[in-house]
Amino acid sequence: MIAVGDIAGGEFDPLKGWGSRPAQIRPIHSSLLTIDSEVNFVGDLASEYTVSDDALVWSFTLRDSARWSTGEPVTAQDVAFTYELLKKDGTRFDLGFIDEIVTVDETRVEFRLGEPRSTFVGELSEIPILPKAHYGPDYSSDPIGSGPYRVKDFQDGQQVILEPNPHWYGGKVEFTKLTFLFLAEDAALAAARSGSVDIAYVPPAFADQKIPGMALQSFESVDSRGLTLPTLPAGGSGRIRGKDVKVGNDVTSDRAVRQALNIGLDREGVAELVLQGHGRPAYTLVDGLPWFNQEAAFEDGRIDDAEQILEKGGWADSNGDGIVEKDGVEAQFTLLYPSDDQLRGDLALVVADQARRLGIEITAKGTTWDGIYLDGKANAVTWGGGRHHAHQLYGMYSSKVIDTGYNNMPQYANAAVDEHLSAGLAAKTQEEADKFWKLAQWDGESGFAGEKGDAPMVWLVRIDHLYLVRDGLDLGEQPIHAHGHEWALFNTIADWKWSG
Secondary structure, eight states, X not given: OEESSOTTTTTTOGGGTTTSSTTTTTTTOOOSEEEOTTOOEEESSEEEEEEOTTSOEEEEEEOTTOBOTTSOBOOHHHHHHHHXXXXXXXXXXXXXXXXXXXXXXXXXXXXXXXXXXXXXXXXXXTOOOOXXXXXXXXXXXXXXXXXXXXXXXXXXXXXXXXXXXXXXXXXXXXXXXXXXXXXXXXXXXXXXXXXXXXXXXXXXXXTTOOOTTEEEEEEXXXXXXXXXXXXXXXXXXXXXTTEEEEEOOTTTTSHHHHHHHHHHSOHHHHHHHHTTTSEEEOSSTTTTSTTOOGGGOOOOOOHHHHHHHHHHTTOBOSSSSSOOEETTEESEEEEEEETTOHHHHHHHHHHHHHHHTTTOEEEEEEEOHHHHHHHTTTSEEEEEEOOSSSHHHHHHHOGGGTTSTTOOTTOOOOHHHHHHHHHHHTOSSHXXXXXXXXXXXXXXXXXXXXXXXXXXXXXXXXXXEEEEEETTEEOOXXXXXXXXXXXXXXXXXXGOEEOO
């Protein structure tokens, strides 16, 4: 029995978002590639693959032993069908760079690109392959996959029960039944105390809990938390997830306010209070990764410097109430967070407390994710992210993806940044791409990161993923986790076993 949140988000269907979180697909689906414990991209359904010298042709050969849970073979036609379906949809996965998908024969497929795409390898590891013969509008009610397990029972909002896929190419798995309970954090902890679950995820605030028969396991991650800050003045309109929404905020749209928060907030203090030793400060979404620009890190907690930035930007406390104002507008705004997320709630409150020292009044407001999507382009949001590849930099900061899905929440636009991000995407090699990802962060004159950057997002902490795990349960050799406390464990789900 496992309680790590609602793992069925996306309802097993990539058209509904299944696979938009790393490792989410691993229990019941396969992808062309996967990552190993060292975060190398290796074959999953693909037994081998090659990339042409110009990076325009990606060729894959499927495993001869790949089978659906029905026993039917997984074919190149299934792969082509899946990618064509998602390319046409265009919202969950960005595949518009693919010009043509060619099925050479039953086990070989080629992707012919219109331009190189350096982050394509990441999507190849996250897109679940669908069975062409069995896919339709009701696919979510009876999903068929080629992963180690298959769905035996799914009760939306309550639980999903998995059983082994007898046709999985990886061989026999340890467990004959896996039950995932969709419990909020406090309920998951209660279930652990009662002895009714074997794995429960816990926020740092609950990490000191002592439960007989269970031990706290901590895994390093690239999962970061911070704030999105609207960069346009109030009064605009836009779209998110197909809905019309209000856009803009008269306070956060002022670059001085965003920069003051970026250098004035004390990340060490935030990490100490919110993470309680289970994480570290973060200055970008990609700290420490190969595409991280070291110039984006700086000394923070500089209240005097933050006040000078505000003063130079025309913000002053003329009435002595402790809050600066400009042109009759006080530096006040709302920070939204999901009310069922302990960590983000704590983060919002600590940030609000620190911001008062700068003369900025932040009101932390808990709501649902639906409420955040509706109001998040006109208010600040406690945001998260972190991948094993750099594509999220494009999705979070490029003006070309504004109003697509929930990309670029701040509606941020910077021509120089756009140019660097586009060059990073179109690079032929990872080394070349990394150069442009770094320039987008800060190129010496402009960028979205660093103390002189535009700060449409202020990243604050990188978290460790914490779980209470039943004694004797071996979760395999975990790679560094990506964003998604709920799903991050699943990269090794086929290797889970009882030991000792």
